[in-house]
Amino acid sequence: MCAMNTPQNRKAPSSVYPSAVRELIEQLAKLPGIGTRSAERLAFHVLKSDLESAMALSSAIAAVKQTVGHCQECFNLCDGDMCSICSDPRRDHSVVLVVEQPKDLIALEQTGMYRGLYHVLMGRLSPLDGIGPDDLTVSHLFDRIKSSASADDRKPIGEIVLGLNPTVEGDGTALYLASELKGFSVLVSRLARGLPSGGSLEYANKAVLADAILGRQSMG
Numbered sequence: 001m002c003a004m005n006t007p008q009n010r011k012a013p014s015s016v017y018p019s020a021v022r023e024l025i026e027q028l029a030k031l032p033g034i035g036t037r038s039a040e041r042l043a044f045h046v047l048k049s050d051l052e053s054a055m056a057l058s059s060a061i062a063a064v065k066q067t068v069g070h071c072q073e074c075f076n077l078c079d080g081d082m083c084s085i086c087s088d089p090r091r092d093h094s095v096v097l098v099v100e101q102p103k104d105l106i107a108l109e110q111t112g113m114y115r116g117l118y119h120v121l122m123g124r125l126s127p128l129d130g131i132g133p134d135d136l137t138v139s140h141l142f143d144r145i146k147s148s149a150s151a152d153d154r155k156p157i158g159e160i161v162l163g164l165n166p167t168v169e170g171d172g173t174a175l176y177l178a179s180e181l182k183g184f185s186v187l188v189s190r191l192a193r194g195l196p197s198g199g200s201l202e203y204a205n206k207a208v209l210a211d212a213i214l215g216r217q218s219m220g
């Protein structure tokens with residue numbers, strides 16, 4: 001057998017690159033949906049682009065990590081203490097729509113059909129992965145309802161709309177929240193079931209999401 005052709009002697013494709021290029025390819029390949037081939041294509045695009053464009057990309061990535069955090073009230077993405085939705089006096093502060101992730105909030109917001117506030121759980125209950133209520137922002141939601149009831153400067157929260165994704169874990173989380181919320185004097189509703197089972201709010205089209213908001217159903 002010829003030693004030249006053994007797998008051990010064959011160099012991995014990325015090892016022919018200078019180390020900085022190899023590092024860039026490795027980092028790009030960690031992005032969702034990007035395999036090694038796509039990462040190589042992107043790395044070559046960066047190599048070919050002018051310094052200004054490449055640095056703009058690099059600073060945009062750094063800025064997003066250094067300046068964007070979560071709203072203290074609803075956990076939406078924001079670059080201050082409170083997001084633009086929570087601080088908007090024209091929104092209906094008595095209705096709070098509970099979602100799993102900021103990207104779900106963005107999908108619902110893009111319908112333009114909802115004028116209340118949100119609460120981002122930062123995940124969903126997943127007993128098999130060891131994710132319980134304490135790993136989410138559940139207790140903060142309950143605190144929000146309690147503190148709104150005694151606040152003089154704003155309307156108390158009167159309705160919680162559960163906008164979890166229509167998956168087994170999303171449904172389990174909704175049932176848990178509906179049960180816990182019985183201890184509060186709030187109406188509990190959920191988005192209407194136009195959403196495909198097993199799907200994700202993030203990818204639902206605007207018309208379906210708008211119908212889901214308008215046709216929400218009481219869970220009481």
Ligand SMILES: [Zn+2]
Nearest residue numbers: 071074083086
């Ligand atoms: Zn907020």
